[in-house]
Amino acid sequence: MDAGDREIFIEGHPCVVVDGVEMRYRVASSAAEEPDAQRSKRRFLRRAVSKPNMVTVRALNNLSLVVERGESVGIIGRNGSGKSTLMKIISGQSKPTSGAVFASSTPIMLGVNAALVQDLSGDQNVVLGCLAMGMSRVEVDEKFDSIVELSGLEKSIHLPMKSYSSGMASRLRFAIAASVDPEILLVDEALNTGDAQFADRSKIRMDELREQAGCVFLVSHSLDTIKDMCTRVVWLDKGDLIMDGEPKVAVKAYQDFTRHLSKGNSISASRILDDTKANLVATEVRGRSSRRSKG
Known part of the structure; x- marks a missing residue:
């Protein structure tokens, strides 16, 4: 089973259900279609007065999530991982290429x-x-x-x-x-102000929102903010769901990944990514088996 082929189980009264969402974009690319340098130059000159080469960008890949009332979900990942795309889809600003989002009220x-x-x-x-x-x-x-x-x-x-x-x-x-x-609040990079007092006040306010039977989604590059304000963390990379778990555990795994990348250890970073993603799938399979045996 691939990480994208995720079955979705709904228990209780969720605030948001993301069901098999995918997002694709068609964008212009200046990349040459042939590797030969001379032909590339000629193609570049022709493309300057003709249609650009169009390519498909995969922003999100068959993503499914269930977010319960009272949860505060942090979304982390490198630039271009699909974080803001997911927020726009949940908020209704963008329509996914496939799949659907269900919400108990307007986010x-x-x-x-x-x-x-x-x-x-x-x-x-x-x-x-x-x-x-x-x-x-x-x-x-x-x-x-x-x-x-x-x-x-x-x-x-x-x-x-x-x-x-x-x-x-x-x-x-x-x-x-x-x-x-709001019952459902989505916060995209709005809390990285460097103001400690505001961080305390905003955390109190977000806790109040969750206590009022709501949920919060938070995108931030500040991992300390994510750990302090979230009850759950979703890690995305190149549109794929890599991890969905406890804030401290997810943040540590992401930090290990980015540390290897920063040192140029791309093979080690890829291994961390693959192992974490594989563990997500294994956890879901065990969870499904447990639910079926109870039924």
Whole structure:
């Protein structure tokens, strides 16, 4: 059985079910179709005035997950592993090539590129962002102080957002998105602000969301953030699910993999990747056998 051929078992009342999702992109490539250097030059000149060579990029490969209420799922992996693609599919921003995503409510997506108006002040953006998420003006007024407190911007809340550092803007976006008490919150690289106090406040807020029978997805290159804020970690690599398990165990396996890569030990890194992926499949087979015997 291949890691992609994953059967999906649903018990209890999950928040999100990702069922056999695949994502493919067709993109232009400047790569020559023939290896010969002279022919490549001629083809390059012809391609400059003709159609580009199109190739298929496999962003996600037959991925299945079940996320229960109360879970906080960290998603880790190298750049280009499919992390943000998965978040966009779960949030409904992108439609998968095949497979489906089922959610108990509309997921709220928070990313560092969330659209707010740079020329407006922070407090004006709080109102704008909350209204865009469906709050009434009365609800905005009720939650305004708590949003500003969570963001930690204090008097800076009255300055134009274009004057904010990237960390300040990220904190404001998180505070706005988390104010609506979403059942499903997706956070894409929005907590890497380097602010220890904000990290504590945001963790408390994410814990509150989970306690309110919700779930949180968090993409971050900060492995400390992942370990501190998540109850479960999913490791993706080149669109494949490599590991799905306890944060400390998954993060350590990923760190071992990247350490070998950084030292140029590509064979050792590949062995870690293959062994970890094989263990995922073996664990699923044992789990399936156990469930069937109980039935």
